[in-house]
Structure formats: C-alpha cells, structure tokens
Amino acid sequence: MNSYDMDTPITISDRDKPARQDKHLTIGALIFPRMDQIDFTGPFEVLSRIPNSTIHVIAKTNSPVRDIQGLVLTPDMSIAETPEVDVLLVPGGHGQQQLMNDEEVLSLIRNHFAAGRLVFSVCTGALLCGAAGILRGRQATTHWSTWSLLPYYGAIPIRSRVVVDGNLVTAAGVTAGLDAALVVASLLREDAIAQQIQLSIQYAPNPVFHSGMPDTAPAEVLQAFNQSYSAIAVSREAEARRFAAILGVAV
C-alpha cells in the first residue's frame, strides 16, 4: 500500500502493478531530436536517485541530440546497445511526431511492455506508446492539449496528472513527469525512498500563477497557446486518425 494523499490527482487502476523489489534496478531513458528536455530531465532527477539503480540514457545513435529549445542531450548508448531494462522512460515533445513510424523505437517500447516490464511515458510520449500499440484498453493520460487523441489509440483517457494501469505509468504534460517519477520510485521501492528524494530536491512546488491548466489559465493566455499550437495539433490529429484505422479502433 502506498500512503498517497487522497487529494492528489493520481489514478491507479485495479490491474496488478509491478512488484516492489530490492534488486538492482535498471532504467532506460529514451531521448530524441526536438523532444521536450524536461520530460526527460525531470524524471531523471528523481529516478537517478533511487538507491541501487542505474539509469541509461538511450537514443537511436550514440550522437547527441538537441531538444526543441536547443539544449544538447547526450546518450550513453544506442538502442541497439541497450540491455534489457526494468523501466523504460518515454518522453514527449514536438519531436515525438517524427518517431511515430520509427519501427526501431516502436518495437523497443512494444517488446519491453510485452515482457511485463514498466513503461513510463511523459507528455506526448504517450502517443509513441499508442503508436507502439500498447495503449489498447489501458487507462492513460498525456499533455492536456492531446488528451482527446488518446481514444484513437484505444486508450481510456483519464484526466489525472499521473495514471498507473498495471505496468503502464503515464504522466500528463511536461512537468508532470516529476510527479509521476515520485510515484514510480514509490511503486518500485517504498514510499520513504520517494519521500527522501522529494526532500533532497525540495519539491514543494508553488508557482506564482495558476496558469498550468486550460481551465485555470486566463482566457487570453489559453487563446495565445492554442494559436501557437495549431500546426502541430493538426498534424497530431491526422496521425491519430491514421493509427485508429490501422489499429481498427472506432472513435
């Protein structure tokens, strides 16, 4: 049992969760060009601090990639070189669109998940999971702007910041990866481990504005976001419809 507070926005399904374990834990974190770096660096901050664990940063090749804002991220190894890991972190961001037909990435996610191991997506990393076919029948979340696309991948969209459905943990947009990583740490080890990490990174967040969600942001702020977002929204919806046809999902 976890001692999560009942007022926190987390949904946990009835499906069996990954068992807690004391053995050495290996985590693989996927990075790719034009991703959103904090989808990865947020969870890295938490997961890399789990005692008796190793985190590998993995990419399609050994070369550094740049995130959508230009930050250079450097992998430790290529996908081909990556050993079997216990947890696979799948971040999102604009660049996720360029991987929706990348069979190397999709089969990495698919095979890892099929073996019953934990997949942890952040933001539109959930769409990569959808393209890999692992969202069918699963409760899931993603960035608020993309929630409506989850059914195209056969998922049950849940308006929670963190959703745990068996060996699938999905986080809402971008910074939700921090909240979800604490959940993953507590699921795989114990609450006290997650709590000590939270204390060390002084994670008692308190933003000066309440503009993190569309229903709390000022109307003109939401409008400005929607305008800037419209091109990729169209592209993501087209991709979702294409996948719904391939997966035989009626939406």
Next chain:
Amino acid sequence: MNSYDMDTPITISDRDKPARQDKHLTIGALIFPRMDQIDFTGPFEVLSRIPNSTIHVIAKTNSPVRDIQGLVLTPDMSIAETPEVDVLLVPGGHGQQQLMNDEEVLSLIRNHFAAGRLVFSVCTGALLCGAAGILRGRQATTHWSTWSLLPYYGAIPIRSRVVVDGNLVTAAGVTAGLDAALVVASLLREDAIAQQIQLSIQYAPNPVFHSGMPDTAPAEVLQAFNQSYSAIAVSREAEARRFAAILGVAV
C-alpha cells in the same frame, strides 16, 4: 505590477527591480561538473521559451560536464567566449563547492551583478553568489539545508521559495528554480508571457507526498537525509566560516 497571488511563497524587497523590456533578451546559464542538473534544466525549460530571447549554456571550457548523477551537459561556449548577457543563471548542487575559490567564475558573477544586470541563483548557487561577494545586505534564499549559512555571506536569509531583491533573484532548493524562472519571465516581460509558458509545460504541480520540506517530511525521512548529507554540510559550513572572516561579517 505583477498579479502574483498573495498566498505564494515569494518575497520581493523594496529595492528597484530590473525594468521590463521588449528588447531582445540574452540569458547565460552556467553549468559545471557535479552540479544538480535540474537547477539548470528547470529554469532552461521556462527561460528558453521567453519570446525574442537567446539562452547560452556556458562553462569554464567548451567540454561537456557531468552532473552529480552522471547526466552529460554540453555548453555552447566557454566563459571567456561569453558576451555580455542580461540574465546570469547560477545553479547549485554538490559541485558548487569546487568553484568557491574559482576566480573566473566568481568574477563573472561579480562583474555581471556590479553592472546592475540580473543574477538568478538556484539552490546552493546562492553560495557561489556569496563567494562572489554579491549577497552582502541582500535578502536571499537557498536550499533549506543551507539557509543557516547565508548570514556568513552577509545575506539576510528569507524563508521563501523565491526571493527578489533588486537585480538578485534567488530560488530555494533544486526544483524551486522552476517557480523562480516563472517569476523572472514575468519580471522581465509580462505576466501573460510567464502564464503562457506555464500552460504549455502544464505546470500545475501536485506531488503525491508532502515531503518536500523538513517540517512536512516524515521524521525518519528527514533523519535519513541528514545522515546522507552530513559530509557536505560540514564542508559547506567550513567554507562559509572562512568567507565570513574574509568578508568581515560577524555571525
């Protein structure tokens, strides 16, 4: 005027803040070995999204560095190559201790600040600011474990997550850099810019535990942290006492 909510843990002194400006904004973000990566990647996520701005990642040399957990961070340029910037981000983490006598780093901070430009420290980056001599008479914050050392550097310690004192913005520990970066974005541009960034990164944080501060963490979690932290605590206190003597500060 900023429309910050009154219940948010931010302290703003009476000293003149940097003026809002529409001109192109340049930001320099310092990285160094054994830093805490999210002290940098958190603010990067926000600051890099300010319209009409450029963010430079800077280090002592052009070579990549690894954060305390092994993440590779790559600079765009060396300190020597860095142009004058409007904002200087000074992150913290264990590796800050190795720079407390690094005159190249300290004079970068000192000269930037003396010219009236904005210094933004996160976590124990405040101690680097202290070593540079810029905290004297200033209200400031830092990681909760290090607050008690601020007076040795002549600072007025404030138990806020974000403190703005003129051209000095200090954030509390690690993840407080995200909260403070939204403040910096709103100070330098307008609230709506910060709010749109917050919406895009879905920054509506809600951790499952309330363990981010020593007074809310379970007692055994705090005790475990203090044990793991004792070595660097001793080292940081010795450094602070040494600086108090140099700066002529009576504590």
